[in-house]
Amino acid sequence: MTTELHHPAQTLLDKLDGFFVEIDAARQRADIVLTRPPFNIISMPQRDQLRLVFEALDADERVRVIVLRAEGEHFSSGGDIKGFLEASPEHVSKLAWNIAAPARCAKPVIAANQGYCFGVGFEISLACDFRIATDTTQYALPEQKLGQIPGSGGSARLQKMVGITRTKDIVMRSRRISGQQALDWGVATMMVPVEELGRAVDGLVEELVQFSPLAQRTAKKLLNDTEDASLSASIELEGHCYSRLRSSDDFREGVEAFHGKRAPTFRGS
Incomplete structure (x- = not known):
């Protein structure tokens, strides 16, 4: 059926x-x-x-x-x-x-x-x-x-x-x-x-479009979600988002590009 x-x-x-x-x-x-x-x-x-x-x-x-x-x-x-x-x-x-x-x-x-x-x-x-x-x-x-x-x-x-x-x-x-x-x-x-x-x-x-799409998405959601939150809750959520981005390919690329004195190529992962 x-x-x-x-x-x-x-x-x-x-x-x-x-x-x-x-x-x-x-x-x-x-x-x-x-x-x-x-x-x-x-x-x-x-x-x-x-x-x-x-x-x-x-x-x-x-x-x-x-x-x-x-x-x-x-x-x-x-x-x-x-x-x-x-x-x-x-x-x-x-x-x-x-x-x-x-x-x-x-x-x-x-x-x-x-x-x-x-x-x-x-x-x-x-x-x-x-x-x-x-x-x-x-x-x-x-x-x-x-x-x-x-x-x-x-x-x-x-x-x-x-x-x-x-x-x-x-x-x-x-x-x-x-x-x-x-x-x-x-x-x-x-x-x-x-x-x-x-x-x-x-x-x-x-x-x-030059920035990491993953970091952009994270920043937008974080700012929207914490607009009505207390300062302590906002800082806590910011820390969790920062921690997750530390393990991203884009963050690694950004750090390597910075030290290599070149423009980064972000992929959104």
């Missing part, structure tokens, strides 16, 4: 909604590109697809670094407002899980933010490891204007980064902050002129 099993994910990725994916194996890079002009509004089905794409790229051996970017003047003005009213409570309850996909991904994820970066556009950027802002970037969580609050982790992640006072100022007033202010507050990793955004992303990708 055979039983056919079916899963919604089998067909969910047949046609990507509002974005496409590029993989450059030579540069060990994958780009997820939002492409619903002019504001790159993120639909409800798109959220499910983005999660699945991050999971697929996380398992793809050709990819070391993932870039989330957008075509056009704006990164994203937010979600499809009408979609919230049409979605079931069960679907809405999964919003934060889908948008947290970049954080769960073991590989480094870079968000390239230009123009409007509002609502879920800001929330998914906050779930990335690096945010490159420009002189045109405006970040906001404007849900109060709709009689709502951020629902995909935005207020929680932002409060961890900038504290409760600044988060209340942004969330409760639906206030926009510039790329420069985001940099000053520690939300953005760097801020560049908009015409240099592509080069800045390229440079960061090229830098990250």
Whole structure:
């Protein structure tokens, strides 16, 4: 007897909604590109697809670094407002899980933010490891204007980064902050002129792929896992991670390359 099993994910990725994916194996890079002009509004089905794409790229051996970017003047003005009213409570309850996909991904994820970066556009950027802002970037969580609050982790992640006072100022007033202010507050990793955004992303990708993929995965998970931990627990976990990496091939290669005054060749083992 055979039983056919079916899963919604089998067909969910047949046609990507509002974005496409590029993989450059030579540069060990994958780009997820939002492409619903002019504001790159993120639909409800798109959220499910983005999660699945991050999971697929996380398992793809050709990819070391993932870039989330957008075509056009704006990164994203937010979600499809009408979609919230049409979605079931069960679907809405999964919003934060889908948008947290970049954080769960073991590989480094870079968000390239230009123009409007509002609502879920800001929330998914906050779930990335690096945010490159420009002189045109405006970040906001404007849900109060709709009689709502951020629902995909935005207020929680932002409060961890900038504290409760600044988060209340942004969330409760639906206030926009510039790329420069985001940099000053520690939300953005760097801020560049908009015409240099592509080069800045390229440079960061090229830098990250030079490191050990095993050490990168370990560092990301350690930092994510210890964000809410006590200092003593964080130091204890850091020690365990350090101990495991000491026996890795990459660590041995790094030490030998250092003493040999040459560039290391890391293999992720």
